[in-house]
Amino acid sequence: MKALVYHSPGKKSWEEKPKPELKKTTDAIVKILKTTLYETDLHMKGDLLEVTDGKILGHEAVGIVEEVGSSVNNLKKGDYVIISGITSCDKCEFCKKEMYAHCKKGGHVLGYTIDGTQAEYVRIPYADNSLYLIPTGFDKEALIQSIKTEPKKQISHKFRLGKLL
Ligand SMILES: [Zn+2]
Numbered sequence: 001m002k003a004l005v006y007h008s009p010g011k012k013s014w015e016e017k018p019k020p021e022l023k024k025t026t027d028a029i030v031k032i033l034k035t036t037l038y039e040t041d042l043h044m045k046g047d048l049l050e051v052t053d054g055k056i057l058g059h060e061a062v063g064i065v066e067e068v069g070s071s072v073n074n075l076k077k078g079d080y081v082i083i084s085g086i087t088s089c090d091k092c093e094f095c096k097k098e099m100y101a102h103c104k105k106g107g108h109v110l111g112y113t114i115d116g117t118q119a120e121y122v123r124i125p126y127a128d129n130s131l132y133l134i135p136t137g138f139d140k141e142a143l144i145q146s147i148k149t150e151p152k153k154q155i156s157h158k159f160r161l162g163k164l165l
Contacts, residue, residue: 003056003119017056020115020123025071028127030063030081034141035117050112058111058118059085062134065127072127080134083117083124085110090129106130 003017020029035058051057061083065075075081087106088095094102101107106126110116115123124130 001120003115004058006051006055006057007053012057017115017119019121022067022069023123024125025069026126026128027069028065028072028075028124028131029067030061030083030122030124030131031066032061032063032117032120032122033080034063035061037118056111056115056117056119056122058116058122059108061117061122063117063122065131066121068127074128075131075133080138082132082134083110083122084130084132085117087125087130089126095129 001017001019002014004012005015005017006012022029037058063081063083065077065079065081067077068075085108086100086103087109088100088103089105092104094100094104109125110122111118114125
């Protein structure tokens with residue numbers, strides 16, 4: 001698949017990478033439809049030490065579920081989803097307080113400690129708690145704008161209330 005790959009400060013390139021595979025039963029593989037460009041992606045200066053040579057950049061996206069692990073219960077192949085940029089286990093003390101960015105097993109990992117969303121496909125850990133199902137008929141372009149401007153807690157709250165957009 002094609003992906004935007006970081007190499008060193010100021011050096012990144014659009015190149016061929018292996019398509020991601022499920023690593024845990026709680027993972028999902030998502031085909032990216034639209035993704036975002038964050039300012040750190042543009043100005044990667046080597047100050048984010050977690051972003052190492054070979055890492056795929058990108059945080060938030062909208063996509064279609066391609067494959068789910070055997071422990072994923074709330075999603076299936078073909079579902080449209082939001083990738084918020086944060087993964088959450090939903091079990092640690094921070095997740096229980098809805099402080100998902102501080103999840104002990106996840107948080108801001110996409111495009112930092114694990115491969116991100118500026119690619120044709122991405123692996124999402126804890127898919128049941130890290131992906132948001134998009135109801136039929138939603139404008140996916142508008143959703144991309146929403147995930148750039150609203151923290152995950154608000155997105156999740158508004159989705160539960162049916163008030164996003
Ligand atoms: Zn957690």
